[in-house]
Amino acid sequence: MSNPVVNARRLFVWTAVVSLLLDQASKLLAHGLLHPYVPHPVLGQVLRFVLVSNRHGLFGMSYGPIWVHYALPLLGMCLVVYFAWRSSSRWSSVAFGLILGGGLGNNLIDRVRLGSVIDFIDFGFGNWRWYTFNLADAFVVVGVIMLLGYEFFGPKPGPVAPSPNPSAGNLKPLNADRTACHSDADGGVAWRTSRQEPQDSRHSE
Secondary structure (H helix, E strand, O other): OOOHHHHHHHHHHHHHHHHHHHHHHHHHHHHHHOOEOOOEEEEOOOEEEEEEEEOOOHHHOOOOOOOHHHHHHHHHHHHHHHHHHHOOOHHHHHHHHHHHHHHHHHHHHHHHHHOOEEEEEEEEEOOEEOOOEOHHHHHHHHHHHHHHHHHHHOOOOOOOOOOOOOOHHHOOOOOOEEEEEEEOOOOOEEEEEEEOOOOOOOOOO
């Protein structure tokens, strides 16, 4: 019989690995095919590819000093591994795997290898543009949304049944049959069964 916790851990690891590989492959293609800061329309002006170098955090947002951009993601990834390893839910395992894969792609590989993160996905309408991001950012956001959705709309555990009283099975009725052992006249052992009768409180006159 398969262990649900072991299966969830495998799914978590595989999701993290696939997410990391997809993120790194897309960045290699973007770095090799795109010119820095030159928009390449994909779906008109709604979705464009623009190669930029991001020294800040998720979606280009700054969290403070540069060391914070290393410390916070590292702490977050440790927490993700801790909670994912204790989970038996496949849904949560996929969500944690997406978050870990995205975090590893941006913070462990890009920042350590290049000193910055490669972003290339530009989304927006007209003059309103979202922060330029990459697949790792998208994986992290999708993973967080999956966890929130599971927390609020996922199945809830049923009520816990009260534990039976271990001493209840040892109770006997007052009028239970009793078996007694006594010696007979020949020195053998005889068994006698008697029933305890309630005493009559009425006295004969």
